[in-house]
Amino acid sequence: MLKPILTVLFLISVLNLSAQLQSAPASPALFMEGEVSTNVSERDMAISPNGTEMYYTLLANQNTFSTILYKQKLSNTKWSAPEVASFSGKFGDLEPAFSADGKKIFFSSNRPITGSTIKDYDIWYVEKVKDKWSEPKNMGAPINTDKDEFYPSLGVSGNLYFTAAYDKGVGKEDIYIA
Numbered sequence: 001m002l003k004p005i006l007t008v009l010f011l012i013s014v015l016n017l018s019a020q021l022q023s024a025p026a027s028p029a030l031f032m033e034g035e036v037s038t039n040v041s042e043r044d045m046a047i048s049p050n051g052t053e054m055y056y057t058l059l060a061n062q063n064t065f066s067t068i069l070y071k072q073k074l075s076n077t078k079w080s081a082p083e084v085a086s087f088s089g090k091f092g093d094l095e096p097a098f099s100a101d102g103k104k105i106f107f108s109s110n111r112p113i114t115g116s117t118i119k120d121y122d123i124w125y126v127e128k129v130k131d132k133w134s135e136p137k138n139m140g141a142p143i144n145t146d147k148d149e150f151y152p153s154l155g156v157s158g159n160l161y162f163t164a165a166y167d168k169g170v171g172k173e174d175i176y177i178a
Contacts, residue, residue: 046096055085055096055105066094068107087126087133091118097152103128106152113138121148123162143178
């Protein structure tokens with residue numbers, strides 16, 4: 001009895017993979033040209049696990065400022081116009097990354113922890129509360145230090161991966177896990 005069920009599950013998986021491969025372009029192409037990929041500098045895109053939200057970095061004025069933009073999926077093929085994410089726009093924010101459950105976004109920012117003095121880049125996060133993002137929270141020590149921490153990425157296990165240029169590192173910027 002188990003063998004027919006496994007065979008059906010295997011065939012469904014193959015068909016699903018086949019459909020995904022058929023929808024991918026044969027060669028690299030700009031993503032959403034003119035809407036996301038424009039004549040300015042966009043980078044670091046994160047799409048929510050359920051596929052309905054997109055966040056990405058917009059660099060402006062020769063990398064002197066960065067902000068995180070947000071788009072919402074309106075239908076299977078249409079996305080909303082970009083707007084500055086509710087938690088971004090005042091400081092240098094970049095590199096958004098969703099948690100596996102989509103309830104948190106981690107990002108790098110040079111925002112001050114207290115006061116108004118801009119500092120080095122740290123890892124921050126926001127949490128989704130009743131369909132709105134919380135105020136940004138600094139990850140604190142031991143993740144954040146007096147050096148720059150960048151490129152947060154979350155594993156399904158909950159591990160946080162990020163890069164930093166610590167004095168005792170192996171290379172210029174190394175990958176760390178917490």
